[in-house]
Amino acid sequence: MTTKEGRGLNWITSARIASVALAGLALAGAAGPACAQAEAPKYGGSVEVGSMYPTVSALSWDLADWNWKQNYDTGQVYEQLFVADLSKARRNGGKYPFVADAWLPEDAIRGELAESWKWLDPLTLEVKLRKGVRFPAKPGVMPERELVAEDVVFSYERQNGSAKRIPTYFDHVAKVEALDKHTVLFRFKEFNAEWDYRFGWGYYSGIMPKEVATAGAGNWKNVNGSGPFVLSSFVQGNAGTYTKNTLYWDSERIGGKDYKLPFVDKLVIRTVKDEATRNTMLRTGKLDIAENVRWTAVEELKKSAPALKWSRWLSTNGQYLAMRVDAKPFNDLRVRRALNMAVNKQEIVKQFYGGNAELFAYPQHPDYVGYFEPLSAMPEPVKELFTYNPDKARKLLAEAGYPKGFSFKVQVCACDPNHMELLPLIGAYLEQVGVRIEIQPMEYGAFLSAMTTRTNAPGYLMSNGHTNPTTTIRKSFVVGQVWNASQWGNPKFEQRVNDAFRLRDVGRRQEALRALTREVLEDAPYIWLPTPYQYTAWWPWVKNYEGELRAGAVRPGPIYARLWIDQEMKKKMGF
Template sequence: GPDLAGGAWGPTQWLSPMQERPIMGDFEKYGPRGTDEYAFRLTGCYVPEQYLRGWLLEDWEVTLEKLVWHVRPGIYWMAIDGVMEARELVAQDIVDDILYLRDCPAGVTFRHFTGDIYVTDRYTLEIEFTKFDLTWIFWLGYEDRALITAPEMLTAPGGADSWDNQTGTGPFKLREYVVGSHMTFDRNPNWWKTTVIDGVEYELPFIDELVMPMILDEATWVSALRTGKVDYDWTVATPQWENLDKTTPELLSSRTEPSGGNGLYLQCTQPPFDDVDVRRAMMVGTDMGDFAALAGLEGLVPLHWYPLSPGHPESLYTPLEKLPAETKLLYDYNPTLAKQMLADAGYPNGFKVYVTSGPS
């Protein structure tokens, strides 16, 4: 299968069958069927703005004072018995959703930089900044919690927690949810999106039925993938890659680095880690290649792939060989040099560190 540089399937893990975001990556224009100039691998969950497009939005304007969002006309919520009739998405729906999220614990991500949020007409809303924050486009535009929910879901009996109340503007409609077994979705015949392939315009989605099975046992899941019982899996663990390549070479694969992971956070506001020279020494004394080997990614992931990866243009991502010497040094494991750097920083005998960690 394609290597890491071709991992364009990775971001599909964040797509919702039913609900949609204000902003999305312009995959059709810049992905494999377009110019193929951007990999859309979402390392660090970041997409450069030049590769984004309006989704529920037609377009937007941004200043240091506020955002102006123009909602795309002609998008409709799906009808759900006892919840809502089919109706057009309007700016007030997005305002209500953002305000609801801002009042929730997850709203901490953008609560500190947003002020008044209001509509100016049926298809226009404005989001005022209390201070400008360039991360707005992620938190409000395309992060997984940026999915827009119909206000009727909140007021229906059972609220948004009820599976029977789920609706959206997206390509699929929930048919059934069997706890511990599967979720089944039917094609939304009124979805607004179309696509052009070889000059021919098609209605979407192409899929009539989408079934998402819940298989907890890894061996069973991999067997289902190998035998074609399931068509797609974006969570295949690295120890399974070689096995699947050998037993099922016809299986299409796309290897990509994850969008995040676990990290060790240093207390940089007090000694010893408030000293940048100590932090540099710690990095030189850490064999980061070992971490890749433990994950089964040795030789597949560059030593510096997060938060920007090789899938980004060099205006954003600098390959290791092009880094300045003082930066490139940090990626060259050298415990002898690290000890000398610590000594030069005033710690010839090193120091003890206490680490707080969860059970996993």
């Protein structure tokens, strides 16, 4: 059974479905697809991007370090087997905005390093690699050479052998082997609904030459891949600069003609911690694109820089205050439910976010059609957690043995201005029922380490990527998983999660995930918080772009490769 490139990667359809919910988040001020395709691209120049993660610099350049941000920083350089089919973007007349952090609908995936693939049997996948894909020469690291099947095998085995790997992540894979120079065989122990995401286009899917590992993969100066750009400089906390890879193999079809990629000579991704400075850089044209603008700044920027183009999208990060269920007082369900009822979430949406948020959008995102259920469809015990009821909160606390409340520490990332402002408000609500919080701001590295080493405080305020409808349940609610800050879980639930991943039938898998989601919502390991809307802004001289953000798992590289800068327009506009 052979799949067609760009038509999904399924034996029996993988867990990807077209997202109709995104249709409501139309891109404001975007040019129509006919306009986007009418212009011939212009080569040269540079593009300055305000990072999607403006306060977090590169965490590591070594793919075996398993850091969630590696595709954002290295995805311009390291390619993967599969990638988003950007011809299906809205600017091209398609239906996808490509903003989800790690959710590619099955009809919007194409081969990147994989030229074709087919299932030889239900547990054996054959992948044919593109011929002629080249790694550029890197002085002191490697000479120029062709990418071959052994590079795929090496990359998989290095990831799988890493001490930092996510537990169980590749447990469904029996073996990956090179049959010949351009053929890779994946042998599976069992079906896994995320097989294509796990080592095809996901967070930990980059293909790296062995020479980089030998030279030292953690040193940015050694980074070298087959992608559209070469990493030419990096300044921690400031910027990563990428220059055109003249050996890059891919092209873009525009107006019926193929054009060699990338179009720009240089790409600069800026990390600017101060929000006011970022907004000033955007307004004055020092940034061509700001991938993440908080809603509080939008109206002023629209007034001061009316030529900016905008997209509005519901955040792909869920927000919550995790409560560690492995210790008192949060091992008591009554306490966890009480704290949820003590926080006026409707008021947070209206007052704190000015209406720019949704009350109920985690752990499933509204985009995940078939998996997401609205709050109105939830059982009453779930609805109750989103209803402000301080009187019942006090009653539950008294029943649990805390009539006078208690105090606990909450860790928060100092790099997140939204959370630094939101947490005192949550604390004020909790104080009304006798619960006091001690706020501990932390720098990102220490904050992340506290969770990954399971030494985080009893309270932990965080944003967590939805990822996709299956991963969001596995990573957040299975004991031992890295992103399970509450340490919540039970063996029966975990078995049902594993069973859901083995289901080949999409309808049955969706039903199973809906049931698991309802169960974990009701058990309240988190104080469930609203999900805000976010904005992306760009100047009209940025062409072949309409706010797309990810072409895989937090990976923008293929998007950057396809945009160009109309330098004449920029000059005429006074920049």
